[in-house]
Amino acid sequence: MPALRVSELRSPAGHLVEGVLGDVLHRAARQGPDDLLLSTPATGGTWTAAQLLADARAVAAGLLADRAPGARIATCLGNGPAAVLLQLGVALAGMTLVPVNPRSRPAELEHALRLSGAVRVFAAEDVAGNPVADLCAGVDGVEVVRVGADWRAALPEAAPGELPVVDPGSLAQVQFTSGTTGRAKGVRITHRAMVLTGHAFADRLGPTAGRVWCNPMPLFHTAGNVLGVVGALWARAEHVVLPFAPGPVLEALADRRVTMLSAAPTLLDLLAAQGPPELPDLRVLFTGGMTVTPAFVDRVEQVFGARLSITFGMTETCGSVLLTAPTDPDPVRRETVGAPLAGTEVRIAGPDGAVVPPGTPGELWVRGERITDGYLDDPAATAAAIDADGWLHTGDLAEMDAGGACRVVGRLKDMIKTGGENVSPVEVEEVLAEHPDVARAAVVGVPDERWGELVVAFVVPAGGRDPRPDELTEHCRERLSPFKVPRSWRVVDELPMTASAKVQRAELRRIATAAP
Structure with a gap:
């Protein structure tokens, strides 16, 4: 990549035929119907590509039996097969998924379900002691489907017929921001944004990541259900889905011969505290969500014997804007969060909005088809975050080097x-x-x-x-x-x-x- 005179970069979009999540699932089943695409160690389940497509189509048909395309279907579940099959089934049915944190308190649940306009919520009986289904039942006007140990009985299924044609620009998900201040906003995510992000993410990680991806990241968040579910589908990798607990995750890493593990820095610390694991198949660790220092990179790579790939992103960007590749030079992997993913424009802007020189801190702006078009039913918040030219002002301070790699140095408000x-x-x-x-x-x-x-x-x-x-x-x-x-x-x-x-x-x- 030639040296840049300004801190602005447009990453190439690439060429994609698939435009909706259902296309990516059909592609995987077409190219390798017998490939193992999903395993859930906690339930003992496994799905080949053909089986995953068949089950997702049956779920879609069941949803369409009494709801029309466009309906908003919420899930409030822990990591497991029900969350994955509902995500895929809702997408095939042309409906909108509303994934909600199963550890939410009553007021948070009610806010999410009402703001999203969800007509039905598939809720776990209990997650970490939180009586999720009972709490959801307290929200008037929303049908609650209880998902217990017999999770398959709770999923709607019917003989698959003709499914609707889904527009790539249609609303695929309403994801909720972390809500560090104020009430959580509903982030609009299109099919096109999810598909582009999953493809760009899998492509950046490359063959180094291998064919078995372990994902204990929450499936109610973009890190779990976009980078995880959609990224693994694009890679046609076995997607190992389970709740996070150090013991079961370490066991799954060994038993499934995992080649890539996705985990937040705090989770990696907990795993490392168990002692250096014997994981000869592990090649890539993927992390993000908070400041990752060179010392942390060195420590984690030494403990796990694998390359650490770091992302910087937010819900509004489907979980990732910048990403280091496992094959990047050591200074890039240790000291930056990488270059923009494909299909993303990045600008480091000064107080007047002008692009600053390389190496100069400024606000990180992003633009492209992977980025949200705004917040659900909140034009004021949308206008405050996205300007007239389509730039999302992240509020993060960053600097870009001459090669296009970025370093996040803080938050404007922090x-x-x-x-x-x-x-x-x-x-x-x-x-x-x-x-x-x-x-x-x-x-x-x-x-x-x-x-x-x-x-x-x-x-x-x-x-x-x-x-x-x-x-x-x-x-x-x-x-x-x-x-x-x-x-x-x-x-x-x-x-x-x-x-x-x-x-x-x-x-x-x-x-x-x-x-x-």
Whole structure:
């Protein structure tokens, strides 16, 4: 790739024939009907491509028996076969999927079901102690289908007839944002966006990722049901779906001879804490959702003996904007989140919207057919996020190098202003991650009359370590300007995270400012 004079890049779109999710499923069944495409270790189920297509068509026919194309069907399920078959069946039926976090509380469930206009919700009886189906039953006007241990009996099935023709631009999903501040917004995702993203994701990972993908990422989120379900279909890989728990995941990695594992950084930490696993088939680890430091990359690759591929994305971008490839040079893999996925325009913009020079921080803007066209029934929020030229203003601060790889350096709203100086939380977090006593860190600013804001650090100890504030302070002083060094320290067992594995900085600010 030639050197860029400006921090703007349009990634090639590629050439796709398939335009809707059903096309990708039919393609997989056509090219390898006997290929194993889905396995669910928790239930003991396996599906070849032909079986997966047949079951998804039966589910679609069952849905169409009493609902018309365009109906909105919600799921509130843990990871398992029901979630996958419903996603595929809803798509084949030309309906819209509304995947909802099964750990949602009553008010959150009601908000999601009402905002989306869901007419039916397939809800688990229980997920991690949350009585999901009972909570959904409290929402008036929504039919609740209870999904228990006999999950297949809960799925609607009928003899497949002719299925509707689905427009690539039609609404495939309404996904809910993480809701770190305010009520969650419903993100509109089209079939075209999902298909393009799944294809671009699988293509960037390439053959290095192999043919068995383990996915314990939540299927109610784009990381699980776009990058996971659609990406694996494009790759025609066996998609190993299961809830996350360190023991079962490690067992599945060995038993299924997994070649790629998708897991948030916190999940990788939990797996690594079990001890170096013997996984000779594992080639690629895929992660994202929070700051990934070079020290983290080195540690994870050493423990697992596989290449780490890092993404940066959001629900509005189907889970990924930028992605490192397993074959990228070490400096790109360790220090950046890669180049834009195919079909994506990226701009690093200054305060006036003009493109900034390479290596200069600015706001990350993205545009393309993979990007949402807005928020459901919320024109004000849509106009605030997407400008008249179609650029989504992410609110993230990033810089692009001359080769097109990007480094995310923070959030505009998370920038700390202390004594008239700007402090990037990410910069301080990366320094803290280098300390052997620290497994993970998050930095926030809290109000202060004299300085405007003070820098506060939350640190999670590395295994068996006891971080001392005085030692951490000295560590930072040796590497950072004085105004960037945290003034207050909190040692915690874990950081508060969103469902998409992002640190809840608003919650950390609340904790930091609360009376002791």
